Amino acid sequence: MRKILVIGIGAGDPDYLTLQAIKAMNRVDVFFVPDKGTEKAALKHLRTTICERFVERADVKMVGIEVPQRAATGCYQDNVDHWHAELADRYGHQFESCLADGEVGGLLVWGDPALYDSTLRIIERLRAKGLALDYEVIPGISSVQVLAAKHRIALNRIGEPVLLTTGRKLAEGFPADAGSVVVMLDGTQTFAQLTEQNLEIFWGAYLGTPDEILISGPLAAVKDKIATARSEARARHGWIMDIYLLRRSEPS
Ligand SMILES: C[S@@+](CC[C@H](N)C(=O)[O-])C[C@H]1O[C@@H](n2cnc3c(N)ncnc32)[C@H](O)[C@@H]1O
Structure with missing residues (x-):
C-alpha cells in the first residue's frame, strides 16, 4: 500500500520544525508539492529552506500538484466542496502515477495540518473513493x-x-x-x-x-x-x- 506522511512544518521559522517532522521527512521517497501559482513567497521559501537543511536523502523526488482556483462567488460551502473534489482528483492522479506500491509520499503543511488546512479532508476523500492509501499526521507548530x-x-x-x-x-x-x-x-x-x-x-x-x-x-x-x-x-x-x-x- 502507498503511504502518505502529512507533515506540519510550523508557521514561519524553519526552527519550528520538530524532531519528529525531520525524521518523517527522511522517510519520504516522493514529496508532493502543491503549486498555487501565486503561492505565498514565505511558504515557498520555508519549504525550500527546510528541504535543503533537513532532507539527507539524495534520491528523493519532488512532484508538483497544480492547485485550481476556488470560485469566489456563490455559496461558500458549495464552492469549497467543489474545490476539494477537484483537488482530490489531482492529488489522486499524482499519487497513483508517481508513487509506487510500498513507497512513502510526503506533504509539507504550513503550521499544523489540523488547523484550517484541507490536506486531511482531501486524503479522506481519496480513501472514500477507494484509493488504497495509508497516512500519518505529524503535528506542527501552528x-x-x-x-x-x-x-x-x-x-x-x-x-x-x-x-x-x-x-x-x-x-x-x-x-x-x-x-x-x-x-x-x-x-x-x-x-x-x-x-x-x-x-x-x-x-x-x-x-x-x-x-x-x-x-x-x-x-x-x-x-x-x-x-x-x-x-x-x-x-x-x-x-x-x-x-x-x-x-x-x-x-x-
Ligand atoms: C490556511 S490557514 C493555515 C493555518 C496553519 N495550518 C496553521 O497551523 O497556522 C492560513 C492562516 O493562518 C494564519 N497564519 C499562518 N501562518 C501565519 C504567520 N506566519 N503569521 C501570521 N498568520 C499566520 C493566518 O491567519 C492565515 O490567514
Missing part, C-alpha cells in the same frame, strides 16, 4: 501558538474557553458568550468594524519570519495603527498572513 508565544500571553483566561474562528465568521459580530477569540484568515480587517467596547487585541503578521510585525493594546486605541501597518506591509510584500487574539479587557 500560527496560533506562535502568536501567543510572540506576545508572551496565555490564550485563555483562567478556566475559560478559547474560540478559534475566521474573519468571515467574526464579521457576524463578536460572539456574545466568548471571552477570548483567535481570528485567522481575515482578509478584510474585520476587527476594525467591531463596535463592542472594552476589547483588547494581540495582532501579528508574518510571524516567525524576518518581516514579523506585532501590535497589541486596547482595540479602540490600536485598530487604526494595525490597519495602516497591515495595508503598508501588504503593499510592500504583495501578500500578507496575519492572525489575532481578541478578548474582553479584564476589569481593573
Whole structure:
C-alpha cells in the first residue's frame, strides 16, 4: 500500500520544525508539492529552506500538484466542496502515477495540518473513493501558538474557553458568550468594524519570519495603527498572513 506522511512544518521559522517532522521527512521517497501559482513567497521559501537543511536523502523526488482556483462567488460551502473534489482528483492522479506500491509520499503543511488546512479532508476523500492509501499526521507548530508565544500571553483566561474562528465568521459580530477569540484568515480587517467596547487585541503578521510585525493594546486605541501597518506591509510584500487574539479587557 502507498503511504502518505502529512507533515506540519510550523508557521514561519524553519526552527519550528520538530524532531519528529525531520525524521518523517527522511522517510519520504516522493514529496508532493502543491503549486498555487501565486503561492505565498514565505511558504515557498520555508519549504525550500527546510528541504535543503533537513532532507539527507539524495534520491528523493519532488512532484508538483497544480492547485485550481476556488470560485469566489456563490455559496461558500458549495464552492469549497467543489474545490476539494477537484483537488482530490489531482492529488489522486499524482499519487497513483508517481508513487509506487510500498513507497512513502510526503506533504509539507504550513503550521499544523489540523488547523484550517484541507490536506486531511482531501486524503479522506481519496480513501472514500477507494484509493488504497495509508497516512500519518505529524503535528506542527501552528500560527496560533506562535502568536501567543510572540506576545508572551496565555490564550485563555483562567478556566475559560478559547474560540478559534475566521474573519468571515467574526464579521457576524463578536460572539456574545466568548471571552477570548483567535481570528485567522481575515482578509478584510474585520476587527476594525467591531463596535463592542472594552476589547483588547494581540495582532501579528508574518510571524516567525524576518518581516514579523506585532501590535497589541486596547482595540479602540490600536485598530487604526494595525490597519495602516497591515495595508503598508501588504503593499510592500504583495501578500500578507496575519492572525489575532481578541478578548474582553479584564476589569481593573
Ligand atoms: C490556511 S490557514 C493555515 C493555518 C496553519 N495550518 C496553521 O497551523 O497556522 C492560513 C492562516 O493562518 C494564519 N497564519 C499562518 N501562518 C501565519 C504567520 N506566519 N503569521 C501570521 N498568520 C499566520 C493566518 O491567519 C492565515 O490567514
